[in-house]
Amino acid sequence: MGLNYYHIKKNILRARKLVIKSTSIAGSGHPGGSFSMAEILGCIFYKYLKFDPKNPTWEDRDRLVLSKGHAAPGLFSNMAVAGYFPESELETLRKFGSKLQGHPDLKCPGVEFCGGSLGTGLSYSIGVALAAKIDNKDHHVYTIIGDGESDEGQIWEASMTASKYKLDNLTVFLDRNFIQQDSYTEKVMPLDEVLNGDNISEMWKDASRWKTGDKWRSFGWNVIEIDGHRIEQIDSAISKALATKGLPTIIISRTIKGKSVEHMEDNPAWHGKAPDKDVVPLINLELDSQFMIAPSIIAGDMTNLENEVKRCVNGRADYIHLDVMDGQFVPAKTFDHTKIKELRPLTVIPFDSHLMIDEPVKHVRNYVEAGSDIITVHTEVCDESSFGEIHDLLKQNQVGVGLAINPDTNLPEWSYKFLPTLDQLIVMSVVPGKSGQKYIPETHDKMKQLGPILKNHNFRGYIEADGGVNLENIGSCFEDGARAFVGGSAIIGQSDVRQTIRDFRDQVLKARRKVLIEQAHQLGGPDLVNKWIGLHVVGEKKDQITKIAKEENLI
Numbered sequence: 001m002g003l004n005y006y007h008i009k010k011n012i013l014r015a016r017k018l019v020i021k022s023t024s025i026a027g028s029g030h031p032g033g034s035f036s037m038a039e040i041l042g043c044i045f046y047k048y049l050k051f052d053p054k055n056p057t058w059e060d061r062d063r064l065v066l067s068k069g070h071a072a073p074g075l076f077s078n079m080a081v082a083g084y085f086p087e088s089e090l091e092t093l094r095k096f097g098s099k100l101q102g103h104p105d106l107k108c109p110g111v112e113f114c115g116g117s118l119g120t121g122l123s124y125s126i127g128v129a130l131a132a133k134i135d136n137k138d139h140h141v142y143t144i145i146g147d148g149e150s151d152e153g154q155i156w157e158a159s160m161t162a163s164k165y166k167l168d169n170l171t172v173f174l175d176r177n178f179i180q181q182d183s184y185t186e187k188v189m190p191l192d193e194v195l196n197g198d199n200i201s202e203m204w205k206d207a208s209r210w211k212t213g214d215k216w217r218s219f220g221w222n223v224i225e226i227d228g229h230r231i232e233q234i235d236s237a238i239s240k241a242l243a244t245k246g247l248p249t250i251i252i253s254r255t256i257k258g259k260s261v262e263h264m265e266d267n268p269a270w271h272g273k274a275p276d277k278d279v280v281p282l283i284n285l286e287l288d289s290q291f292m293i294a295p296s297i298i299a300g301d302m303t304n305l306e307n308e309v310k311r312c313v314n315g316r317a318d319y320i321h322l323d324v325m326d327g328q329f330v331p332a333k334t335f336d337h338t339k340i341k342e343l344r345p346l347t348v349i350p351f352d353s354h355l356m357i358d359e360p361v362k363h364v365r366n367y368v369e370a371g372s373d374i375i376t377v378h379t380e381v382c383d384e385s386s387f388g389e390i391h392d393l394l395k396q397n398q399v400g401v402g403l404a405i406n407p408d409t410n411l412p413e414w415s416y417k418f419l420p421t422l423d424q425l426i427v428m429s430v431v432p433g434k435s436g437q438k439y440i441p442e443t444h445d446k447m448k449q450l451g452p453i454l455k456n457h458n459f460r461g462y463i464e465a466d467g468g469v470n471l472e473n474i475g476s477c478f479e480d481g482a483r484a485f486v487g488g489s490a491i492i493g494q495s496d497v498r499q500t501i502r503d504f505r506d507q508v509l510k511a512r513r514k515v516l517i518e519q520a521h522q523l524g525g526p527d528l529v530n531k532w533i534g535l536h537v538v539g540e541k542k543d544q545i546t547k548i549a550k551e552e553n554l555i
């Protein structure tokens with residue numbers, strides 16, 4: 001069963017937008033901590049949690065306990081996306097009489113615990129997990145605690161209790177965002193090490209300084225440490241936790257407070273503050289502009305693809321792009337599903353299989369079974385009926401559905417009906433067949449023409465730019481609407497994959513900042529541009545964005 005990466009990702013995006021909407025209407029609330037746990041909640045809700053929104057007290061449901069209750073907007077938004085109540089109800093957040101208060105309350109059907117008095121949610125979860133054991137029930141308890149909350153002695157008392165009673169039906173996430181209400185956790189009460197200065201990224205980067213896992217291990221827990229914004233890592237951690245017998249699991253998830261909105265990221269001020277209404281459209285645009293970098297391993301050593309996958313892992317790639325060529329659809333031959341199956345155990349990073357093969361309908365099942373997370377087939381070798389078959393098979397197996405078009409192919413009309421449920425559209429910017437070719441500049445015009453068609457047909461997936469993408473043109477590909485970027489020769493062909501991916505990200509970030517201030521200018525002239533820039537107070541962001549705004553004559 002695939003990860004269902006796109007489905008989870010889409011719901012997380014929807015939930016994040018609802019957090020922004022609801023807190024901004026309320027004029028208060030906690031977006032920062034809602035965003036640091038957004039991927040964790042998304043993965044729990046849309047892949048693991050057993051629940052029935054129509055019967056919230058169903059006895060066999062799994063229990064989700066938000067101990068860090070101030071992040072209620074994150075919980076409520078996901079509950080709305082999951083169907084507990086209409087999304088419009090979030091507009092009542094923090095209003096008198098609403099069931100959606102500043103902290104979760106049992107008044108709201110589906111809420112398991114009145115979180116907010118920090119430190120108590122874990123003890124409560126232990127009670128629930130113990131009761132399940134006594135009653136011979138096999139539901140699971142998922143609990144999210146905060147790192148500021150870990151200042152409470154009760155957390156550590158509870159920790160001893162859970163291991164004493166061998167609560168393997170309890171999985172705890174520590175949302176390790178390094179920030180609590182007043183400051184950085186490592187200044188207030190360090191879990192890892194005292195932080196001197198304000199550079200929180202230091203702590204993030206230096207794994208040798210992380211001691212929190214040792215603490216929990218010494219308390220008798222199964223400890224898993226992950227990047228809490230990587231869906232695939234959360235997924236793998238939960239499945240390991242569920243398979244662990246005889247002890248409780250804590251998943252220490254390194255996260256970023258305010259993740260996905262640059263000016264909120266790592267800024268303690270956004271612990272408990274709502275965005276102003278005039279910046280909400282800009283924040284939504286920023287949320288819609290999340291992007292992914294996908295190195296293509298065929299640009300490396302074809303005799304040692306295992307090593308190329310490892311280079312992608314070390315480089316922190318978002319996807320691994322696998323170019324399958326059969327010697328028929330394109331003259332060259334690379335590898336097939338057997339190789340993908342061999343590579344699969346090397347990493348949990350999603351496999352983005354790009355099938356440049358004839359008659360994909362005959363072979364696609366092999367690529368599902370090999371462990372692809374996303375499979376893209378070419379329109380040139382499909383028609384409505386065969387693609388329909390492929391589409392349904394992939395959806396049934398929780399695998400992302402992609403369609404690709406060659407440089408001289410237009411999106412065929414038969415494909416329009418699939419656009420609302422399509423996860424990815426690859427717009428080839430070279431004639432497929434090999435890596436290392438030059439980007440075809442006409443692709444930019446093609447992307448402009450595609451924009452309205454995709455919009456009109458409700459396409460909500462990612463456009464992937466594939467072929468000749470490099471540091472010079474990636475910014476313009478972003479401006480065209482691409483949100484996933486394949487890099488063969490420009491990434492895998494380089495000696496330092498990690499630095500190159502960082503450079504790729506920086507270029508996209510620059511283009512995104514430009515798009516955002518252009519939008520700010522359109523919506524509110526130089527005043528809004530200045531306001532937007534002024535929000536970016538952490539690190540050097542403000543200077544960098546000001547520079548772009550000046551270059552573009554927007555201030």
Ligand code: DX5
Binds near residue numbers: 437468487
């Ligand atoms: C083209 C493939 C691409 C290509 C990428 O046939 O689909 O994925 O190999 O490599 P570069 O980035 O070098 O064009």
Ligand code: ZN
Binds near residue numbers: 296323354
């Ligand atoms: Zn490709």
